[in-house]
Amino acid sequence: MTVDLYSLNMEKGLHYEAIVTTLNEDGTPNAAPMGVICKGPDQVVLRLHEGSHTIANVKREKKFHINLSRDPLLFTHSLIGNPPATEFAEEKYGFSLKNAYASFFCEVHHEKKVEKEDAMGDNITIMFHSQVQDIKRNRKEYEPLSRAICGVLEALVNLSRVQRAPAEKKREYTDRLKEISRVVNHVGGPKHKEAMELIQKEFEIRIKG
Amino acid sequence: MTVDLYSLNMEKGLHYEAIVTTLNEDGTPNAAPMGVICKGPDQVVLRLHEGSHTIANVKREKKFHINLSRDPLLFTHSLIGNPPATEFAEEKYGFSLKNAYASFFCEVHHEKKVEKEDAMGDNITIMFHSQVQDIKRNRKEYEPLSRAICGVLEALVNLSRVQRAPAEKKREYTDRLKEISRVVNHVGGPKHKEAMELIQKEFEIRIKG
Incomplete structure (x- = not known):
């Protein structure tokens, strides 16, 4: 085989x-x-x-x-x-x-x-x-666990909330986004990395809004 | 059907x-x-x-x-x-x-x-x-995305590092564990919640070590 x-x-x-x-x-x-x-x-x-x-x-x-x-x-x-x-x-x-x-x-x-x-x-x-x-x-089809998609999902949740977040929370989201990007760029593939780039660009716009 | x-x-x-x-x-x-x-x-x-x-x-x-x-x-x-x-x-x-x-x-x-x-x-x-x-x-078998297993994985990574982490990092891990537990208890099933309980107990031991 x-x-x-x-x-x-x-x-x-x-x-x-x-x-x-x-x-x-x-x-x-x-x-x-x-x-x-x-x-x-x-x-x-x-x-x-x-x-x-x-x-x-x-x-x-x-x-x-x-x-x-x-x-x-x-x-x-x-x-x-x-x-x-x-x-x-x-x-x-x-x-x-x-x-x-x-x-x-x-x-x-x-x-x-x-x-x-x-x-x-x-x-x-x-x-x-x-x-x-x-x-x-032991099972036909399955999906191996990757922390990359986890990071993208968390970054999207934070992105959807950053605009209406109070100042302290905004700082927290900024720190988390840095850490998430580090992990995703370490463990992810090209699509995960491209997603994080898009999220980061949009994050910089929304955090000012 | x-x-x-x-x-x-x-x-x-x-x-x-x-x-x-x-x-x-x-x-x-x-x-x-x-x-x-x-x-x-x-x-x-x-x-x-x-x-x-x-x-x-x-x-x-x-x-x-x-x-x-x-x-x-x-x-x-x-x-x-x-x-x-x-x-x-x-x-x-x-x-x-x-x-x-x-x-x-x-x-x-x-x-x-x-x-x-x-x-x-x-x-x-x-x-x-x-x-x-x-x-x-469009595909026979698959795994729907859940943030619960993401939380457990991140908590395990932090748990494996907390003992040798400097004081500042220890505080960061403590804060993250609280937030991860909140998310996992919100979105996860009984096994995810049980895993988080075990991790939290062990975390409290290791952070002193």
Whole structure:
């Protein structure tokens, strides 16, 4: 079977929110919500911060599963502790999540360290360029989660309100729009970025009105 | 054909972001991004602010189309001006949007005025309780846009960062979490609300750490 991430409605260059499952040193499964970048029909980049449990597992094993889901509790349990053992499905290598609507197995072929300073201080991330090997679908068609459309929707809500907002609220909307643009330009595709440009232009007109 | 919004992956009680198309007095089409609440398999509530173009049309005609889309530019053009004429499809009554993945025709059977004071001053909204008559699908399966999962994702990102954030950033995350919770509790379902409760509890622990 040909591996084709585009058949999961993923687009090249976009970041998606997913849950990555890795194998701990003692053979138990670990799950964590992570951003994953689609780089081609069978290529992804997993971006991990130095210091996490997940990064130690990926560095050691060079293998992981990406699980696509929209379940808010599955995401939350994956960040706070771990989902219950019954949520994991054993795979040829490691584990996937039983209730994900799709999962795929990835092998790292290339690592790249990125160091930058941000509001949090020094920030070291490793980009794990990986080959997608196998897609398992539990549902036929679905939409992977992207924070890009979330940002556009929030920006539109603020745009529709800015004119009649009091001064303090106007400042808040201005700060939020800056932050939303940063996120959308980081995770979104050309249409999301074009939408944000239109919104920003209109925002500057309406905030004076 | 039975009308069943649940077949569009809508859930009772959840708010979705959609584009409503209405008929202007001169017979031309109008499009605007709006929240719509699913109230049952063939029932929706459209919540409109007094003063908009759309509300005048819905009050006069008692009919509208809801269009489901994930296209950031279609949403943006619908708020800023109107989408190009070529985006509209003529229907038995009025217009739908050609590139929506699904559209449905609604007839208002009941109106309810809600007045409340908020940060913006007096706020009058009308809840248009409506019967869904006809669903047109341009794609088999899809996921309607909800701001609930967006909120949960953003809250999880902030939760994962709060421990190592400087004091100023910590305050910013606290304020955002309050606002995100407000939105998610307004637009989300039981699972989204439960996720936010878990996140809030964990946030209070991590912010001290």
